[in-house]
Amino acid sequence: MKKLKLEVETIQVSIYCEIIMQILIKHKELSVNKMLVFAYLIKKDRLIPRNIYNGNNTQDIIYKCISMLSGDYNEYCNSIEFILKAIHILNKNKLIFIENDVLHSISKTTVERLVYEESMFLEKAIEASKRMTDKQFMKEVTHIV
Template sequence: MRKLELEAETIQISIYTNVIMNILKKHGQLSINKMLLFSYLIKKGRFRLGKIYTANNTQDIVCKAISLISGEYVEYCENINFILKAIHLLISSKRIGLNGCLLVNIKEQNVEKSFYQESAFIEKAIEESKKMSDRQFMKEVISNV
């Protein structure tokens, strides 16, 4: 049973390493707090039936993105462990850098396309979230989860 758990954890971490690399390739840098949420949303978005929001949404786009995890507190917390391990692995292998609390894309790297691509809505939300402080962002996450 333990071997199966390790295999499942390895798969989760590999998915998140790919998602994180794709986010940083497109956006250059993102804080760890924001990376936790957006990488979870991208992975989870693959299994969401239909689109709740589209890229046509322009008001409160970050709050709308955060609202997508409403009611998923336990699952989100479980995934944070995998996301942090993926971040650690990427930093340790020097594929990404850590500048204070910002994760940065070190150089142009070939990143495999994955099934877990960010939608136009999530792309806009990530860019809009860069205008928010991490403190305000986390307040919004806590109040929505």
């Protein structure tokens, strides 16, 4: 049973390593708090595609994006452990670096085929989130979740 749990954890962490690298290669930098939310949403979007919003949405895009977490509090909280472990592994292997709670990509690698590709909606939401402070962002997350 312990071996199975370790295997599941390894798979989860490796998935989040790939998602985090893809986000940082595309967006260059993102705070740790925002990475927790967006990495989870990208994985969730891949496993359970619910195209509620699309790339045409521009009004309140952050709030619409965060609303995708609604009712998913326990699963989101469970995923935080794996996302943080993935960030730690990537940092330790010098693929990313953390400065002032902001993740930056060191790797210049590009991925030809993305397994966990972010939708146009999530891409726009990530870019829009950069104009919002972490405090304000997390306040909205806790309010909606």
